[in-house]
Every structure is written in structure tokens, then in C-alpha cells.
Amino acid sequence: MSNYQAPLQDMQFLLFDVFAVDQQWRQSPALASVLDRDTASAMLHEAGKIAGECVAPLNRSGDEEGVQWIDGVVTTPNGFKQAYDTFCESGFSALTGNTDYGGLGMPKSLSVLVDEMMYAANSSFNLYVALSSGASMALDAHGNEFLKQRFLPNLYSGRWGGTMCLTESHCGSDLGLIRSKAEDFGDGTYGLTGTKIFITGGDHDLSENIVHLVLAKLPGSPAGSRGISLFLVPKYWVNEDGTLGAANGVTCGSVEHKMGIKASATCVMNFDGARGYLVGEVNRGLQCMFTMMNCERLSIGIQGLGCAEASYQSAVAYARDRVQGREAGVKSTMDADPIIVHADVRRMLLDMKSTTEAGRAFAVYLGMHLDQAQYAPSAEARYQADAIVALLTPVAKAFFTDLGLDSTVLGQQVFGGHGYIREWGQEQLVRDVRIAQIYEGTNGIQAMDLIQRKVFANQGESLKTYLHEIRRFLQRDWQGEQADFADQLQQRVAQLSELTEVLLQRAQHSPYELGAAACDYLHVVGYVTYGYMWMKMLSACAPNTASHLTKQKTGAYYFKRVLPRVDSLIASIQSGSDPVMSLLAEEF
Structure with a gap:
């Protein structure tokens, strides 16, 4: 497997040429005081160095060794603790943290790129730090001052880790069914009893303490999700000093033996009267936890993006080196040509390249809007940014990971038989990325969230605002081939708008229309969004620059060979729900 190298040039192109985020940073007093273009570039370079030299070399060995559970104690593979310490000592565990409690206060538009590097280098490793980051975000948003002072500095430093404890054996997505119980001790603390499963980083040896955010119900709480509260439960109790x-009555009952991410500890966690603190208000726990869940959904989407980039890098290196067959029209004195000259191999590589680069742009775009939702000077600007984030987060999670799996499989195909062999690393990428379509809300649930809650619930108003933004951007004087691409995207935007209106009408008369259309609909939004990202990138390309000429050729491939997939998706949606629902249950 080729050594991972962070695509720093492309990342800087997106930040400073395409989106000009340094201008946004300068307009925010909170960001202008801690960040400029040179600092951001230096941080990306350092993150890339850690990813490539420190984290990536542990990917295969971590997969082969896996985590170990012996007598309730979980240990991570050799080298993980040292890599974790390096990551934290370099400040990346505190990257987006609140500066009042020891965080660095960096923007999401920067951190999404660091996230991509770490997932590309080693998905199992980055899951530990991603969960801690999400737990810190939820605590900062909803915890009282006592909890922030006591727990955030150590979470930011990496001395303590964090988790989210939602799922139970009888309930996954339907959290209203949870049975974990909380008892009010009357002294500001609570006792937690219950068992949670599939807890990423539930126990490990990377940090000296682990802070669990646990969903549970107090006696007499309303039924269903309205009766859920959120509690902070540390592995070891924290004294007054x-x-x-x-x-603290928190133990790991076992670790799961999984298809992939084997170096990530996926734990069964038992809470036996463990003491904890209430986070937020009683019976408002799910709303508090959604802060962390939405953070993790974007992060897990970026896992798909990072694995796609790693797959692409490996496949390109192999295709340049592997000699097989002759391609018609290629003049060579060799007995066989490098497979990179073969049209079908190029098709696979360009599928991977064109979608991964668009996905990276989309991640920065969402990061910018997350920054605006936090730092924009006006309430209206913050509201509008938050609306875009709410609309597009399920798209990012599902589309990044669906195409991430596609890209790892394409990379495996480029390798041929060697892609199925362990030593090349491609089969591990396929296994590792597969979970990303499942956890943090399956991609089917993301699709239902998009079409039901983000589109149907407000009669498409949020989507209309987003599509208006795209139309407004396309109203410029495009030249040459880019004018054709702009026209194509205008057409796709019109198709999406019309499709949405049709679905909204159909849903008034059939309860199945939205569910039957949801996954295909999300992919339509995803491909249109990637087209928007490509037009933004093409508009920032300078003429006669080698890297930008490559970018233009890749964008042309996207518009000519990838974006037309929208037509088949729309045709599928327009067939309605009958083909999906007509079969009786006993006929399956």
C-alpha cells in the first residue's frame, strides 16, 4: 500500500482560493485573534505530517492486532498510545475547543480538513479523538459552568477521553425505547443503571479517564423520547480538587469483533449505579445529545471522504507501476503498458478523483457555514447558516459514505486480484469504511431525515433557499466549456426543484411516497451539490497553471460522466411508491 500523503495543495486551494475563508476569519473578532492564513497553513502541514508519519503506519498493524479485552480491561494496539500523545501534544485534540477552557478556538472550516487527514491515515485511530471532540462540544453547549470547568480542560488536552452512550441491545435508532435508568441522589448527582452497546471508545488505555455522556430516564418521565435526560458519567470519579x-461503577463487559475498524474499541458498557451529573434540563436529553450527534454525523461522513482519498492515492500509485496488456493507440517499446493508460482504469480513477475532490469542497463549505452559525455578527446571518447546516448535514453524512464505499471498491478493482489480498491494504479500506454507512444513523435514516424533516416539514423552504444560492452563483459570465457546465447545472437544479414539488404533492395523498423516494432523492441532492462545488472550484482556477488545468479536466469529467446519473435517479423516483410497496410481506 502506498504511503498516505495529505493533499495539502488542494486543501489550501479550497480554503484560500475557492472559499476565501481567511476573509471570513478576519471578519470575526474571535477568529481573527487566533488565526490567519499562515497559521492555518502551518497547522495543516503539521497535521499532515502527523497523519502520514505517525498515524498511517499504524493502520495495518492496528487492524491485525486489534483491541484486546482481558478481564474487563481494554488495550489498544501497539503504537496507538504514542500516536495519541503526539496528536494531543500538538494541540489537535483541542483544535475547535472553547478558548475559555483551554481550547484553541479554531474554525470548523479548518478542522474538517484535519479530520479528513486522520481518517484517511487510520480510521480506527481517529474515532477515539472524534468522539472526544463531539462530547466536548455537547458539554460546552449544554453543561453548566461547574461541569465545563471540571471536565472541558482535560477533554481538550486529551488527558481524558469522551464517548456518547445511546444504543441498547433492543433499541438502536428508536431511542424512545431505552431502558437505562437514572436515580436522583438529591445532592446534585445521579445514579445511572443500564447497559449500552456499540460504544466507540467506551474503554481504552489512551487516556487516564473517560467521560461518558449517557442517555437515561428518570422515574416518572414521559414515555418515549420526550422522557430522555442526558448525564455525564466519568469512568473514575473526579474529586473536589x-x-x-x-x-465509578462503569465497566466494559466486552468488545465487539467487527468486520473493520478493528483497532477501535467498540464496547458493551455496564453502568451499575454509577454516579453522574445532569447535563442540560430534565427530559431534554435527546435535544442536548443532538449537538454531539450532528457533530459526529459530519465527522463520520468525512470518514468516508478520507477513506476515498486513501483508496485513490493507493490505486493511482499501483496503476502507474503495474504493467499489464497493451492499450490501442499507445506507442510503447515495452511488452506491456502501465494499466493507467487503459480507459477503464482511468474511468475508475476519475470517478474516485472527481467525487472525492468535490466532497472535500463540500466539507469546507459546510465547515464555513458552521463557523458562520457561531461567529456571524448578525442573528439573521447565524440563522441562515444554521438552516443550511441542518439541511445538508444528512446529505454530507450519507453521500460522503456511500461514495466513500464506492471509491474503496473501485480502488480495490484497480488492484485486481491484489486488491483482495491483505498486504496491499485495499481490502482493509473497504472493511473500515463500510461501517460509516451504518453508525451515527444509517444512511437510510439520513435520507428520511432530509426528505421528511428538512424538506417536507417546511414545504421545501430550506431547499428553495439553497437552490436559490446555487442559481445566483451561476448567474455570471461563464466562458467556453464552463458555460456548458453552468447550463447543465442550471438544468439539474430545475429538475430537483420540480421533483421536490411533485413529491410534496404526492406525499399529501400517499404515506409511502417520501420513504420510497428518500435514498434516491438524497443522491440527487448530493450530485447537484457536487456540481455546485465543481463550479466554485472551476471559477477559482487560474489559466495556464498546471494544477488548475488538471482541476479543469477533472471537473469536465464530473459534468460529462458523473452528473448525468441524476437522470436515472429521477426516473426511479418518478415511478412512485407502488413498485416498492406492492409486494406483501409474506411474498418476500
Whole structure:
């Protein structure tokens, strides 16, 4: 497998040429005081160095060794603790943290790129730090001052890790069914009892303490999701002076043996009267947890993006080196040509390249809007940015990971038989990325969230605002081939708008229309969004620059060979729900 190298040139092109985020940073007092273009570039370079030299070399060995669970104690593979310490000592565990509690206060438009590097280098490793980051975000948003002072500095430093404890054996997506219970001790603390499963980083040896955010129900709470509260439960109790006390009734019952991400500890966690604190208000726990869940959904989407980039890099290196067959029209004195000259291999590589580069742009675009939702000077600007984030987060999670799996499989296909062999690393990428379509809400649930809650619930108003933004951007004087691409995208935007209106009408008369259309509909939004990202990138390309000429050729491939997939998706949606729902249950 080729050594991972962070695509720093493309990342800087997106930040400073396509989106000019440094201008946005300068307009925010909170960001202008800590960040400029040179600082951002230096941080990306350092993150790339850690990803390539420190984290990536552990990917295969971590997969082969896996986590170990012995007598309730979980240990990570050799080298993970040292890599974790390097990551945290370099400040990346505190990257977006609140500066009042020791965080660096960096913007999401920067952190999404660091996230991509780490997932590309080693998905199992980055899951530990991603969960801690999400837990910190939820605590900062909803915890009281006591909890922030006591827990955030150590979470930011990496001395303590964080988790989210939602799923139970009888309930996954339907959290209203949880059975974990909380008891009010009357002294500001609560006792938590229950078992949670599929807990990423539930126990490990990377940090000295682990802070669990746990969903549970107090006695007499309303039924269903309206009766859920959120609690902070540390593995070791924290004394008044901040030192660690005794074990807190939180134990790991086992670790799961999984298809992939084997170096990530996926734990069964038992809470036996463990003491904790209420986070936020009673019976408002799910709303608080959604802060972390939405953070993790974007992060897991970026796992798909990172694995796609790693797959592309490996496949290109192999295709340049592997000699097989002759391609008609290629003049060569060799007995066989490098497979990169073969049209079908090029098709696979360009599929990967064109969608991964568009996905990276989309991640920065969403990061910018997350920054605006937090730092924009006006309430209206913050509201509009938050609406875009809400609309597009399910798209990012599902589309990044659907195409991420596609890209790892395409990379495996480029390798041929060697792609199925362990030593090349491609089969591990396929296994590791597969989970990303499942956890943090399956992609089917993301599609239903998009079409039901983000589009249908407000009669498409949020989508109309987003499509208006795209139309407004396309109203410029495009030249040459780019004018054709702009026309194509205008047409696709019109198709999406019309399709949405049809679905809204059909849903008034059939309860199945939205569910039957959801996944295909999300992909239509995804491909249109990637077209928008490509037009933004093409508009920032300078003439006669080698890297930009490559970018233009890749964008042309997207518009000519990838974007037309929208037509077949629309045709599928227009067939209605009958083909999906007509078969009786006993006929399957």
C-alpha cells in the first residue's frame, strides 16, 4: 500500500482560493485573534505530517492486532498510545475547543480538513479523538459552568477521553425505547443503571479517564423520547480538587469483533449505579445529545471522504507501476503498458478523483457555514447558516459514505486480484469504511431525515433557499466549456426543484411516497451539490497553471460522466411508491 500523503495543495486551494475563508476569519473578532492564513497553513502541514508519519503506519498493524479485552480491561494496539500523545501534544485534540477552557478556538472550516487527514491515515485511530471532540462540544453547549470547568480542560488536552452512550441491545435508532435508568441522589448527582452497546471508545488505555455522556430516564418521565435526560458519567470519579478518585461503577463487559475498524474499541458498557451529573434540563436529553450527534454525523461522513482519498492515492500509485496488456493507440517499446493508460482504469480513477475532490469542497463549505452559525455578527446571518447546516448535514453524512464505499471498491478493482489480498491494504479500506454507512444513523435514516424533516416539514423552504444560492452563483459570465457546465447545472437544479414539488404533492395523498423516494432523492441532492462545488472550484482556477488545468479536466469529467446519473435517479423516483410497496410481506 502506498504511503498516505495529505493533499495539502488542494486543501489550501479550497480554503484560500475557492472559499476565501481567511476573509471570513478576519471578519470575526474571535477568529481573527487566533488565526490567519499562515497559521492555518502551518497547522495543516503539521497535521499532515502527523497523519502520514505517525498515524498511517499504524493502520495495518492496528487492524491485525486489534483491541484486546482481558478481564474487563481494554488495550489498544501497539503504537496507538504514542500516536495519541503526539496528536494531543500538538494541540489537535483541542483544535475547535472553547478558548475559555483551554481550547484553541479554531474554525470548523479548518478542522474538517484535519479530520479528513486522520481518517484517511487510520480510521480506527481517529474515532477515539472524534468522539472526544463531539462530547466536548455537547458539554460546552449544554453543561453548566461547574461541569465545563471540571471536565472541558482535560477533554481538550486529551488527558481524558469522551464517548456518547445511546444504543441498547433492543433499541438502536428508536431511542424512545431505552431502558437505562437514572436515580436522583438529591445532592446534585445521579445514579445511572443500564447497559449500552456499540460504544466507540467506551474503554481504552489512551487516556487516564473517560467521560461518558449517557442517555437515561428518570422515574416518572414521559414515555418515549420526550422522557430522555442526558448525564455525564466519568469512568473514575473526579474529586473536589480535580484529582481522580475511585472507579465509578462503569465497566466494559466486552468488545465487539467487527468486520473493520478493528483497532477501535467498540464496547458493551455496564453502568451499575454509577454516579453522574445532569447535563442540560430534565427530559431534554435527546435535544442536548443532538449537538454531539450532528457533530459526529459530519465527522463520520468525512470518514468516508478520507477513506476515498486513501483508496485513490493507493490505486493511482499501483496503476502507474503495474504493467499489464497493451492499450490501442499507445506507442510503447515495452511488452506491456502501465494499466493507467487503459480507459477503464482511468474511468475508475476519475470517478474516485472527481467525487472525492468535490466532497472535500463540500466539507469546507459546510465547515464555513458552521463557523458562520457561531461567529456571524448578525442573528439573521447565524440563522441562515444554521438552516443550511441542518439541511445538508444528512446529505454530507450519507453521500460522503456511500461514495466513500464506492471509491474503496473501485480502488480495490484497480488492484485486481491484489486488491483482495491483505498486504496491499485495499481490502482493509473497504472493511473500515463500510461501517460509516451504518453508525451515527444509517444512511437510510439520513435520507428520511432530509426528505421528511428538512424538506417536507417546511414545504421545501430550506431547499428553495439553497437552490436559490446555487442559481445566483451561476448567474455570471461563464466562458467556453464552463458555460456548458453552468447550463447543465442550471438544468439539474430545475429538475430537483420540480421533483421536490411533485413529491410534496404526492406525499399529501400517499404515506409511502417520501420513504420510497428518500435514498434516491438524497443522491440527487448530493450530485447537484457536487456540481455546485465543481463550479466554485472551476471559477477559482487560474489559466495556464498546471494544477488548475488538471482541476479543469477533472471537473469536465464530473459534468460529462458523473452528473448525468441524476437522470436515472429521477426516473426511479418518478415511478412512485407502488413498485416498492406492492409486494406483501409474506411474498418476500
